[in-house]
Amino acid sequence: MSTAPALVAAEVPVGPARVGLLELGRTHPRVVLAGGLVLLLFLVALLAPFISPHDPIAVNADNAYLPPLSPGHALGTDELGRDLLSRMLWGARVSLPVAFVAVAVGLVAGGLIGLVSGYFGGVADLLLMRLIDALLAFPALILAIAIVAALGPNLTNAMIAIGIVAIPVYARLVRALVLQLKQMEFIAASRSLGATPLRIVVRHVIPNLLTPVIVQVTLSAGFAILAEATLSFLGLGAQVPTPDWGQMINSGATFLENDPWLAIVPGAAISITVFSFNLLGDSLRDALDPRLRS
Amino acid sequence: MTTYVLRRLALMVPVAFLVTVGVFMLIHLSPGDPALILLGEDRSPQAIAAIHQELGLDKPLYVQYVTWLGRVAHGDLGRSVTTNQPVTIAIAERLPATAELGAVALIWSLLVAIPLGTIAAVRRGSLADHIATGITVGGVSIPNFFIGIVLIFFLSVTFRLFPFGGYVPFNQDPVENLRHIILPAIALGTAGAAINMRFTRSSMIEVLNNDYIRTARAKGASWRRVVFIHALKNALIPVVTIVGLQIGGIIEGAVVTETVFTWPGVGRLAVESIFNRDYTVVQGIVLLAAFSYLVANLLVDLVYGWLDPRISYA
Amino acid sequence: MAFTHLLELEDVHTDLSLKQGVLRAVEGVSLYVDAGETLGIVGESGSGKSMTALSIMRLLPRSGRIARGAIRFKGRDLVGFSEDEMEDIRGTEMAMIFQDPMSSLNPVYRSGWQVGEPLEIHRGTNVRASLAAAVALFKKVGIPEPEKRAAQFPHAFSGGMSQRAMIAMGLTTSPSLLIADEPTTALDVTIQAQILDLLRTLNRDSQMATILITHNLGVVAGICDRVIVMYAGRVVEEGRTEDVFAHPQHPYTWSLLRSIPRLDAADREPLTPIEGSPPDMMQLPSGCKFHPRCPFAVDRCAKEEPDLVEVRGHAARCWVTQSGASLDGSPRAGSGAR
Numbered sequence: 033m034s035t036a037p038a039l040v041a042a043e044v045p046v047g048p049a050r051v052g053l054l055e056l057g058r059t060h061p062r063v064v065l066a067g068g069l070v071l072l073l074f075l076v077a078l079l080a081p082f083i084s085p086h087d088p089i090a091v092n093a094d095n096a097y098l099p100p101l102s103p104g105h106a107l108g109t110d111e112l113g114r115d116l117l118s119r120m121l122w123g124a125r126v127s128l129p130v131a132f133v134a135v136a137v138g139l140v141a142g143g144l145i146g147l148v149s150g151y152f153g154g155v156a157d158l159l160l161m162r163l164i165d166a167l168l169a170f171p172a173l174i175l176a177i178a179i180v181a182a183l184g185p186n187l188t189n190a191m192i193a194i195g196i197v198a199i200p201v202y203a204r205l206v207r208a209l210v211l212q213l214k215q216m217e218f219i220a221a222s223r224s225l226g227a228t229p230l231r232i233v234v235r236h237v238i239p240n241l242l243t244p245v246i247v248q249v250t251l252s253a254g255f256a257i258l259a260e261a262t263l264s265f266l267g268l269g270a271q272v273p274t275p276d277w278g279q280m281i282n283s284g285a286t287f288l289e290n291d292p293w294l295a296i297v298p299g300a301a302i303s304i305t306v307f308s309f310n311l312l313g314d315s316l317r318d319a320l321d322p323r324l325r326s
Numbered sequence: 327m328t329t330y331v332l333r334r335l336a337l338m339v340p341v342a343f344l345v346t347v348g349v350f351m352l353i354h355l356s357p358g359d360p361a362l363i364l365l366g367e368d369r370s371p372q373a374i375a376a377i378h379q380e381l382g383l384d385k386p387l388y389v390q391y392v393t394w395l396g397r398v399a400h401g402d403l404g405r406s407v408t409t410n411q412p413v414t415i416a417i418a419e420r421l422p423a424t425a426e427l428g429a430v431a432l433i434w435s436l437l438v439a440i441p442l443g444t445i446a447a448v449r450r451g452s453l454a455d456h457i458a459t460g461i462t463v464g465g466v467s468i469p470n471f472f473i474g475i476v477l478i479f480f481l482s483v484t485f486r487l488f489p490f491g492g493y494v495p496f497n498q499d500p501v502e503n504l505r506h507i508i509l510p511a512i513a514l515g516t517a518g519a520a521i522n523m524r525f526t527r528s529s530m531i532e533v534l535n536n537d538y539i540r541t542a543r544a545k546g547a548s549w550r551r552v553v554f555i556h557a558l559k560n561a562l563i564p565v566v567t568i569v570g571l572q573i574g575g576i577i578e579g580a581v582v583t584e585t586v587f588t589w590p591g592v593g594r595l596a597v598e599s600i601f602n603r604d605y606t607v608v609q610g611i612v613l614l615a616a617f618s619y620l621v622a623n624l625l626v627d628l629v630y631g632w633l634d635p636r637i638s639y640a
Numbered sequence: 641m642a643f644t645h646l647l648e649l650e651d652v653h654t655d656l657s658l659k660q661g662v663l664r665a666v667e668g669v670s671l672y673v674d675a676g677e678t679l680g681i682v683g684e685s686g687s688g689k690s691m692t693a694l695s696i697m698r699l700l701p702r703s704g705r706i707a708r709g710a711i712r713f714k715g716r717d718l719v720g721f722s723e724d725e726m727e728d729i730r731g732t733e734m735a736m737i738f739q740d741p742m743s744s745l746n747p748v749y750r751s752g753w754q755v756g757e758p759l760e761i762h763r764g765t766n767v768r769a770s771l772a773a774a775v776a777l778f779k780k781v782g783i784p785e786p787e788k789r790a791a792q793f794p795h796a797f798s799g800g801m802s803q804r805a806m807i808a809m810g811l812t813t814s815p816s817l818l819i820a821d822e823p824t825t826a827l828d829v830t831i832q833a834q835i836l837d838l839l840r841t842l843n844r845d846s847q848m849a850t851i852l853i854t855h856n857l858g859v860v861a862g863i864c865d866r867v868i869v870m871y872a873g874r875v876v877e878e879g880r881t882e883d884v885f886a887h888p889q890h891p892y893t894w895s896l897l898r899s900i901p902r903l904d905a906a907d908r909e910p911l912t913p914i915e916g917s918p919p920d921m922m923q924l925p926s927g928c929k930f931h932p933r934c935p936f937a938v939d940r941c942a943k944e945e946p947d948l949v950e951v952r953g954h955a956a957r958c959w960v961t962q963s964g965a966s967l968d969g970s971p972r973a974g975s976g977a978r
Binding site: 302 | 348463469475476483601
Binding site for chain 3: 536537538540541542543544545546547548549551556559560563633634635636
């Protein structure tokens, strides 16, 4: 089954998000919970160099294959004696930035396409949307793999590949939102006052796009982390010795019988991270839906 | 109805055209001389010159595209760079294994999704509902290759219930075939199960709010009858859409699962070919995957109309 | 079990649990219907008339419950019935049809099957026999080409035809009581008359009792033997239709009757709408719930809520009429506190 469920555009009706943070905490505890988790992940990524007990790439053959709860190595060590806990913490420094760069690429490129397509309509719309349809038809994962394989397996290319794959979602989302907004009265009112198209776009269209786009960004981030993990698992992303969760699962899988922790720990890390982003996106969508609020 | 189908097909044409262009460009966008890429082993200057001539690599790009497209239209997808086997044969050999895996994964996902989604909807807001929703989010958060590995760890390595890889054709030994397919099918289908469950739930909640449900209750129908006869048929119509798209995306989904479980399917072939720089095979698979997605889209629309009597294509 | 009335409600109270608190949708309602009678329940939106009907059928939404009172159907109190027991009664001895027929039919099943379904559910009849019964019922309610229509899906039906189909569905098991909640509101005026005619014919030919819920007095005048007027969840007046219409004993009924445009009224006589707006059910006024809008209100009205008492041949809940005054003509000068 496709790993691109998060690519299905979030269906959130348009409306500015005017919810105070405290009110949010009381009425929508899930947002606070998920937001807290995501924040925690960011902190881990940021502070990893300071909170890791060991150097994640320091090889120490004498200490290899230590089980969890060994002295000095809370989660044990891998086949080369590297501390698993440290590698896990540092793994966040790979996954999170990749996710965000990829989403940013998709958002900017796709958003631009959607904006142009929706606002100007006509031939441009027809052409651009057929292009997007074609891009969507390509199996996302295979496309990403093919791009990375063609350009060379490294983290940067992985980011680009995932970003390209994310473009159609944002193109469609932004286009749909722009079409909705075009019909709204305040656009017509603004034009009648003589505002130029650029001014309209900047001051009216973009602020109203924020809500659904924010939701989609969190969901895309989850998908991007999964995609990066998959690419790295296949050897197409982060290269040894960079500590990367997907790649750690790959090497850890060989030792499943004797030392399952090597694969399970990074897998759990990925799952929890993606879960936090998905939960955040979902609960944000529920919380910011103006229909549900009244 | 026929006009609707023709119209949809017509809309599909430019998209399909763009897809073929994209697939064609895969080789030509990679750095390096395509001839070298396609030759693989034998890199003598004569071989290179021969390839240049045969593939018309000296001709302008659009001419190459047209010739390539013509060949594809005749079913000629070229030959594998590594094995020299016709690509079509290479794919056809592996397709049944992927299809079988996908089918079992789909069955698993629906067996889980529909009952759980229905229960969550009927007992909306209860603990069961919250647990089910949590599972939904969780199911799409765990990488499917990780699910595969965990399954292997618990059920193959620790408890030795199932083999951890490989494939036995159905006609050879049905029992062994099933034993081998269970773990990969579960790994593959779990994300789909989560999505389908969430969809079933929201669809069911919406259906249960309709007036005709109240009418059925007023007729003295029990809740069981209301849910299973009156509500379910209505609720499943949108689910068909999602399932159809999942079927269309099966090759993509199978890629990693087949790799983890060494399943001899098209997905694994794709990965191997990419690593082996066997671009003709990659082209063929990507083309197949893209077109199956497009066709699935079209079929889903048609089936939707057939299921819901209110929709007419006049 | 021997019983006095086919259906008897005794002091029924129904609550709805909302986010803002508990709403008392039905307050102390008592009524009865006998076999062969048509009882009309009149009121505005929010007056509690639909909730009363849903309470009888025990089809309240999840947030609703019957807080107090008895609902005796053929002598047995339905309030204590289990869900299984209610399912046995619904669709067999009691049937209900609703306001919007177009959305009340299941779009993915053929109409004939839906109409025949009560037979399948309650009598174990096979599908073919139920379909045949449905076709016969279609004929009875005046749907032309019944066999063809029975095989069609609901979306192929017009509004009027859908409502006929719904009525047919209600009649399938020859129930003793039919409750019709605003059966004509969603229909064109000409179709309304036809549906009401149909209901009147059916009521006359069998001994089926009918409860007709509506906000339209014209409908009541047409086919109801007795009428109940509801306001703010309470019964404010009840009696034989001619009686209540000719001599209303409650200012609300009086105002309703006066607000209907009449062909024989003098030219340029202004329409007299009811002042004010329907009450907020979460914050009802003190005393008589109608007093803020009442042209006849006196001091006592704001302090004490009147009981439903017999006045001039039927019953009304009003201090003014209970003290002997009549509501003919204009309000007395000097009447007061609003």
